[in-house]
Amino acid sequence: MSLLYSSAIPTESVTAIEAALIKVFNTTDVTSISLLAGGLSGAAVYKIVVGNQPYVLKLNAANNTAASTDNLALAAAAGIAPSLKYEDKPAGIVISDFIDNQPVRATFAPDKLIEKLADAIKAVHAIPFNGEGKDLFETVDALIEQFKNAKLLSGPLFDECFRYYETIKYRYPRTASDKVFSHNDLNPTNILGDGERIWIIDWDVAYLNDRYVDLANAANFFVQTPAQEHVLLNTYFDHVVDDHKMARFYVMRQVCRIIYSLLMFQLAGQQKPAGYTHDQEMEGIDLRAFGSLMALGKLSLAEYEGQLMYGKALFNEAVQQMRTPRFADAMAQFE
Numbered sequence: 001m002s003l004l005y006s007s008a009i010p011t012e013s014v015t016a017i018e019a020a021l022i023k024v025f026n027t028t029d030v031t032s033i034s035l036l037a038g039g040l041s042g043a044a045v046y047k048i049v050v051g052n053q054p055y056v057l058k059l060n061a062a063n064n065t066a067a068s069t070d071n072l073a074l075a076a077a078a079g080i081a082p083s084l085k086y087e088d089k090p091a092g093i094v095i096s097d098f099i100d101n102q103p104v105r106a107t108f109a110p111d112k113l114i115e116k117l118a119d120a121i122k123a124v125h126a127i128p129f130n131g132e133g134k135d136l137f138e139t140v141d142a143l144i145e146q147f148k149n150a151k152l153l154s155g156p157l158f159d160e161c162f163r164y165y166e167t168i169k170y171r172y173p174r175t176a177s178d179k180v181f182s183h184n185d186l187n188p189t190n191i192l193g194d195g196e197r198i199w200i201i202d203w204d205v206a207y208l209n210d211r212y213v214d215l216a217n218a219a220n221f222f223v224q225t226p227a228q229e230h231v232l233l234n235t236y237f238d239h240v241v242d243d244h245k246m247a248r249f250y251v252m253r254q255v256c257r258i259i260y261s262l263l264m265f266q267l268a269g270q271q272k273p274a275g276y277t278h279d280q281e282m283e284g285i286d287l288r289a290f291g292s293l294m295a296l297g298k299l300s301l302a303e304y305e306g307q308l309m310y311g312k313a314l315f316n317e318a319v320q321q322m323r324t325p326r327f328a329d330a331m332a333q334f335e
Contacts, residue, residue: 009033009046013059016091024086024095025050033057043204047098054100055085060092060204071203072096074181078127080120080200099201104193110224111231116198117222118235121186121214124200129181133208137169140255143262152269152278153312157319164322165258168251171334175210182209186217187260216252220260247333250326257318264301264311271304278308285312 009017018028031049036056046057072094075081086095104113144162147153183190184205192199215236223229233241233249272278290313293299299306321327 010044010059013093016088016093017057017059020086020088020093020095021050027051043092048095054098056082056094056096056098058094058096060094071206074127074129075124075183075200075203075206078123080123080127081203082199082201099192099194099199101192102195104188104191104198105222107193107195110222110228114222114228114231115235117186117191117218118215118232120198120200121183121218122236124183124214125180125211127181129208131207133179136210136213136255137172140165140169140259140262143259143266147262147265150265150269152265153280153282155280155282157282157315161258161315161319161322164319164327165255167331168255171331172251172255173248173334178211179208180211182206182211182214184209184213184217186214186221188221210252212248212252213256215249216256219249220253220256244333247330250321250330254318254321254327257314257321261311261314261318264307264314268304268307268311271307273304276304282312282316285309285316287313287317289313 021028021030027050029050031052032047034047036045036047044059046059048055048057072081072087073084076084076096082097082099084094084096086093088094104116107113108116144165183200183203184207185202186200190200190202192201215232219229219232223232229246229249230241233245237245268278290299290309293309294301294306299309301307301310
């Protein structure tokens with residue numbers, strides 16, 4: 001089957017993709033093409049079958065090709081990302097091995113999964129990387145400014161949160177030894193399992209960053225208890241964990257929740273129906289309630305209502321955590 005006859009593939013991409021197929025497989029015959037994901041990341045991801053073997057074809061948006069970096073190649077060479085077959089950065093075309101995903105939460109017991117995540121993060125952070133990093137707090141500052149300018153939501157809760165954030169920004173340690181090659185978006189959609197091990201995909205926003213960002217993001221999605229926090233950090237740090245490391249980890253969890261909430265608000269703003277007024281209510285919207293509605297199929301992160309509610313739930317969780325004695329104790333570690 002030629003790509004020319006597949007409505008799944010954008011017409012303007014066919015020529016470049018067929019050139020890639022010839023280079024990798026010496027054929028343009030594709031048995032099947034199916035869309036795996038697309039929309040939120042600005043990239044379309046397909047499963048293609050060539051010669052009875054499945055592969056992943058990813059089409060990056062024109063402004064999301066990561067043309068100046070080799071993130072995916074580095075991760076694939078390290079055995080953390082699926083094997084890379086082809087990458088054309090200017091054209092935004094990637095072909096890689098297909099992982100027949102078996103959800104990691106169903107495959108591994110919680111503590112075992114956390115150990116595997118910690119080992120994977122450690123392997124990511126061990127990758128030699130000569131690219132430039134970004135200042136984490138400059139990134140957050142820009143997100144906050146964009147949020148305020150958009151005038152989506154406002155009120156005392158937001159003012160309180162941003163006051164806490166300003167304190168974090170000026171007191172959180174900037175340690176050169178903790179700048180490592182980081183994935184920066186370890187959410188469940190980017191973590192696949194094959195039944196034995198985990199694979200990490202979607203390296204578009206990887207760059208030099210604080211090691212605690214990956215640890216915090218993984219924890220925010222997979223860690224439920226203080227005991228599991230200790231499993232994650234003890235595995236990652238080879239059982240050399242002190243109060244200072246715990247403090248940085250805990251504070252970074254709140255920073256990452258703020259980041260994800262602001263990104264969700266951005267998406268909601270883009271998806272908002274014409275003439276629709278955002279619901280300003282923040283009370284009673286938490287991650288448990290959001291998760292229950294997602295599980296029932298009543299919300300979707302691909303749609304406005306799901307994006308807005310998830311942003312609110314993450315924001316509320318960050319504020320609630322920053323009001324606790326544990327947060328005050330963590331911040332005291334930075335004096």
